Amino acid sequence: MAETKTFDVIFEGVGTSSGKMRNDISVEWPMMKEKFELATDEGPFHGGDGTAPPPLALFCAALTGCLMTQIRAFAKRMKIDLRNVTVSTRLHWRGEQEGNDPYVTQPVGFHMDVDMETDASEDDRMALLAAAKKGCFLEQTLMQGLVVGHRLKLGDDWRDA
Amino acid sequence: MAETKTFDVIFEGVGTSSGKMRNDISVEWPMMKEKFELATDEGPFHGGDGTAPPPLALFCAALTGCLMTQIRAFAKRMKIDLRNVTVSTRLHWRGEQEGNDPYVTQPVGFHMDVDMETDASEDDRMALLAAAKKGCFLEQTLMQGLVVGHRLKLGDDWRDA
Numbered sequence: 001m002a003e004t005k006t007f008d009v010i011f012e013g014v015g016t017s018s019g020k021m022r023n024d025i026s027v028e029w030p031m032m033k034e035k036f037e038l039a040t041d042e043g044p045f046h047g048g049d050g051t052a053p054p055p056l057a058l059f060c061a062a063l064t065g066c067l068m069t070q071i072r073a074f075a076k077r078m079k080i081d082l083r084n085v086t087v088s089t090r091l092h093w094r095g096e097q098e099g100n101d102p103y104v105t106q107p108v109g110f111h112m113d114v115d116m117e118t119d120a121s122e123d124d125r126m127a128l129l130a131a132a133k134k135g136c137f138l139e140q141t142l143m144q145g146l147v148v149g150h151r152l153k154l155g156d157d158w159r160d161a
Numbered sequence: 162m163a164e165t166k167t168f169d170v171i172f173e174g175v176g177t178s179s180g181k182m183r184n185d186i187s188v189e190w191p192m193m194k195e196k197f198e199l200a201t202d203e204g205p206f207h208g209g210d211g212t213a214p215p216p217l218a219l220f221c222a223a224l225t226g227c228l229m230t231q232i233r234a235f236a237k238r239m240k241i242d243l244r245n246v247t248v249s250t251r252l253h254w255r256g257e258q259e260g261n262d263p264y265v266t267q268p269v270g271f272h273m274d275v276d277m278e279t280d281a282s283e284d285d286r287m288a289l290l291a292a293a294k295k296g297c298f299l300e301q302t303l304m305q306g307l308v309v310g311h312r313l314k315l316g317d318d319w320r321d322a
Contacts, residue, residue, distance in 0.1 A: 057199065138220060140267050
């Protein structure tokens with residue numbers, strides 16, 4: 001039986017507010033010694049200057065790219081000759097608001113259509129997609145669900161919030 | 162009592178494979194008539210050319226930016242004078258792999274430290290963070306959990322997968 005090994009993947013980001021609604025976010029992948037300067041903003045309708053995509057656009061690209069990356073990486077391991085892959089993603093949320101209060105949001109449904117350019121059999125394509133779903137960090141996180149932990153700085157202390 | 166209204170937020174992305182591991186993802190926010198050209202790639206260690214951030218870096222920026230945006234937007238509604246906000250995010254996943262098989266991933270924990278530059282009271286700061294968490298599309302999605310729906314193109318048909 002093959003040896004089972006585990007590995008950890010840790011990303012760290014520091015976001016600072018700038019502009020009206022712009023956030024500059026420096027993201028590090030310490031293990032790989034990689035660093036990425038990213039940003040989000042909102043369009044004028046939401047009080048921003050439109051200097052960067054909104055956070056949900058980055059998320060849509062992240063989720064789409066994550067599944068695509070696993071499809072391509074695992075095709076090699078499963079000896080499936082994959083020339084190209086196209087993924088169409090649709091993300092739907094709903095917000096509920098009383099008067100002008102801060103609104104409360106929830107997801108309605110996320111859907112992804114996958115089109116592989118390959119001569120692989122239907123079974124092999126289904127198996128490749130199944131493996132990619134299990135390997136996709138973001139899909140697995142969404143499926144399992146996760147309460148994000150928070151701390152708020154109050155004076156010199158960090159308080160759980 | 163104030164009127165309760167709901168609103169829908171829908172993002173659509175189309176990703177196409179290019180380069181060795183690069184994915185070009187065109188993301189639209191149809192209601193706002195906004196479109197963003199984004200990309201993901203992997204570094205050489207993972208078989209890519211490092212031409213764009215990896216998907217998890219985009220996700221880290223998306224989550225950080227989403228909470229920050231709600232903190233800033235809701236500060237106005239809650240009449241809290243917020244000069245700046247800094248958020249430090251740490252995302253931890255684990256993968257498990259047998260031999261060279263496709264690996265399976267799961268989240269270990271996500272944590273965010275929030276530092277607000279404001280003269281608001283501790284209670285007001287706690288209330289603002291609480292509202293921002295409930296309004297953050299991504300945190301709410303993670304907390305609720307969600308199975309992403311998939312279809313795979315087989316011949317001329319789309320099959321649930």
